[in-house]
Amino acid sequence: MMPFNHMKDYLTRQEALSFAVLALVLLVLLPLSLDVMRLNQVGKYLSFAFVAVGLVLCWGYGGILSLGQGIFYGLGGYAMAMYLKLEASSPQNTLIQTTPGIPDFMDWNRITELPWFWEPFYSLTFAIIAIVVLPSIVAYLIGVAMFKRRVGGVYFAIITQSIAAILTILIIGQQGLTGGINGITDLRTLKGWDIHTDVANYVFYFLCVFLLFVCLLIAQFIKKSKTGRILIAMRGQEDRVRFSGYDIANFKTFVFVVGAAFSGIGGAMFTLQEGFMSPSFVGVVPSIEMVIFCAVGGRLSLVGAVYGALLVNIAKTTFGETFPELWLFAMGLIFIGIVLGLPNGLAGVYSTWLAPKVDEMLNRLLGHEKQNQEIYTSIPIVKQGVVS
């Protein structure tokens, strides 16, 4: 049963509008105006939107700044890549290797037997489950270890960042087991179906948009339930929430796990659309970039996070291709600028300047005198400062 009395408790008119506009942009506008190669690129950008949406819940709502979302993005992406790699490494495809039937990079590293943890990835079902469950388990363990001990704020950010760094080093160091710095490349088919055709690109793009909306709707549910309000409460007055009878660590762990699961799905969608996965999407820099997507979009806006991921990635591609050395500086400046100048990101700009006008227009269009005010519900605002 839904814990909401009215539909508008789940989705206000403005929110419904923003979801509809996003759906229109992603499902109609972009597919009709872009060629398949560009659309595939947008699909890859959208895979980061999963992470950004998770960060809205964790960071925007819960005040938990994780600088290690790349861990979960990577786990999801690698789970997908391992399945595809095994399918691409059938004995017929790998006849020229010393040991046929194992991934090429293992053969190059003189490994003669498939490592045990690769075995289950022959199964697509297992891989799909692992995409969500593996990041969730890791997030759960980190969450329990940190939050039960009341580690939070900057310390939590630093620890997640270190874990991201450790995972990268581990992947690169264990070249024979993981593909090392090159990652897992040369992925070809999914159940015998070529993943590089135009049709496949379209299918993956729409699958990606569909899954993104599933995540958005789940996130919206959490945001509008009492859990969402507890997260906001926790962000400012952790002790008050604790002394109202809540076990804070459980709520933090929950929202961190949700964010991780979303990230895992995003990573898997990246692997499918890009055709490879590498440690360059796991480490510290990509993890920080993910936080920037969220900040640019507005860390309290789910839909904003999607636009943030799209816009920053577009900027990265256009600007970054021309001035690759300058890009990281530009990125840093964007982040500082947003945190100082627009703590609510692009979504904040919309809700302050445009939303009232849109509301007025809608009222005139629908013939309402004025919109029924959402009773007893606040519009959350973010104060300045990154870690609250």
Add this chain to the structure above:
Amino acid sequence: MTEGSNTDFLLAVEGLTVSFDGFKAVNNLSFYVDENEIRVIIGPNGAGKTTVLDLICGRTKSTDGSIRFKNKEITRLKEHEIVKVGVGRKFQNPSVYSDLTVFENLEISYPKGRSVFGSLGFKRTETVINKIQEIAGRIYLSDQLDVQADLLSHGQKQWLEIGMLLIQEPQLLMLDEPVAGMSVSERQQTALLLKEIAKQQTMIVIEHDMQFVAEIADKVTVLHQGQILAEGSPEKVKSDPKVIEVYLGH
């Protein structure tokens, strides 16, 4: 570890000690609180008043001694478990959720759906709304339910936090300086509110304002250097030479 004894008291604190790096902020403290009593704790700065409340509600863990609530040992329970057995705590600086409305502030304190999944499925039913409106009436905030808590005056924030305790329906409320920063008329309203609460619930209040103390207290405990200096009715305590010496002044 000292074992507490069985008593008829609502709260029995026995031999309570906490030491921070050798400094005993609370030293072998024992006191008992009856049901429906308003107990006021006074004492000079650093006497350990707030620490005692922190110890009872589990925010600080004691070094030795026993805290029993309704004859149940709560000394080792976690904060949220202590809340669940019926102890509520108001902090010295009003702690309200400034980003949320008064209604939402009270709703979060409503004692249902306190687990993660319970809160996901929590529904704003008629019962919940009625309860919140009832409490808002008692804390003089009926017409402020839609207001964001940030925008309330200091005194109103104090009331809101008291309301957040009331809605939890604790048997024991612990209030740390509930009238700090209030105007004279707000103080009077608060005194009324506390007396009203005392009809059904028990309270431990920390307060400095002796006039206010005399108005509300059934019994006063004077703390000094982590120990009890005097205990008794407000009149008796006020005229106690030791209390005058260390706290009230001549």
